Amino acid sequence: MNPLTGYLLLAALLFSIGLAGALTRRNAILVLIGIELMLNAANLNFIAFWRYGPNPEALTGVMFVLFAIAIAAAEAAVGLALIISIYRHYKTTNVNDVNELKG
Amino acid sequence: MTLAFAILAALIVVSAVAAMTLRNLVHCALCLAVAFIGLAGTYLQLGAQFVGLSQVLVYVGAVAILIVFAILLTRSGEPGPGRQFSATALMGVAIALAVFAVLGKVITSSAVAKRGVLPAPQTSVAQLGQKLMTDYILPLEVLALLLTAAMIGAVIIALKEKESAK
The missing domain is CATH 1.20.120.1200 (NADH-ubiquinone/plastoquinone oxidoreductase chain 6, subunit NuoJ)
Structure with missing residues (x-):
């Protein structure tokens, strides 16, 4: 098997694990952890394509991942602040109980 | 492998x-x-x-x-006394498995699977810094602004609600 295929399959598996967690867990913090795993799977794809793709001197994949890591850090900070705010308001982090907008 | x-x-x-x-x-x-x-x-x-x-x-x-x-x-x-997984957990796992099946099928049948392995690129951290300070200087500054805004926003969101606001 080609090394690139191995890395891409690992990233796909990691993405699916994160997606399964984000869809099935009831705690909002765990949903956020699942989203972080999916973001990391995308980063792994970028690095693998940079390493095994043509023209790696341009450093495009590495640059994209560096910017993605910084944006993911901002996303995690805002997401966790929202979860803390929701906990203060509803006294729960269970996403099923936060249903005031439900029709 | x-x-x-x-x-x-x-x-x-x-x-x-x-x-x-x-x-x-x-x-x-x-x-x-x-x-x-x-x-x-x-x-x-x-x-x-x-x-x-x-x-x-x-x-x-x-x-x-x-x-x-x-x-x-x-x-x-x-862990609380209730269930840890939502009522539609099976559906979520099925969706994730379907996504993995599609991605795996696409990856194994794509042209990149047959591509030859290239030699490792010779890149250094110095090159990376040079790129960041020349070609990517504007995205870098925008990113710094975004991070600052996100941090201030996170602090404001997580601040205690005022009693009068309730």
């Missing part, structure tokens, strides 16, 4: 599955940190040293700690 890749892949997958299935949230956060360390090892193996070390600094050092603090502040470290 080298042994190092197999070990790292097994570490990442096992700790990611553990992070998504364990009952105690603190254990989940620690497993997530292990998965991030495994990913950093994969980046180092692929020759992206700077990204691997930033991964350790940002994800293991900041995001995982932030998650632990959020668990502490929401007092959800101890």
Whole structure:
């Protein structure tokens, strides 16, 4: 098997694990952890394509991942602040109980 | 497929599955940190040293700690009496399996699977810094602004609500 295929399959598996967690867990913090795993799977794809793709001197994949890591850090900070705010308001982090907008 | 890749892949997958299935949230956060360390090892193996070390600094050092603090502040470290998974958990797992099946099929049948392996690129951190300070200077500044805005926003969102606002 080609090394690139191995890395891409690992990233796909990691993405699916994160997606399964984000869809099935009831705690909002765990949903956020699942989203972080999916973001990391995308980063792994970028690095693998940079390493095994043509023209790696341009450093495009590495640059994209560096910017993605910084944006993911901002996303995690805002997401966790929202979860803390929701906990203060509803006294729960269970996403099923936060249903005031439900029709 | 080298042994190092197999070990790292097994570490990442096992700790990611553990992070998504364990009952105690603190254990989940620690497993997530292990998965991030495994990913950093994969980046180092692929020759992206700077990204691997930033991964350790940002994800293991900041995001995982932030998650632990959020668990502490929401007092959800101890698992509650109710179920940990939502009522439609089976559907979620089925969707994730379907996504993996489609991605796996596409990856194994694509043209990249037949591509020859190129030699490792000779890139240094100095080149990376030069690029960041020349070609990518505007995105870098925008990113700095975004990070500042996000941090101020996070503090304002997490501030205690005023009594009069209730």
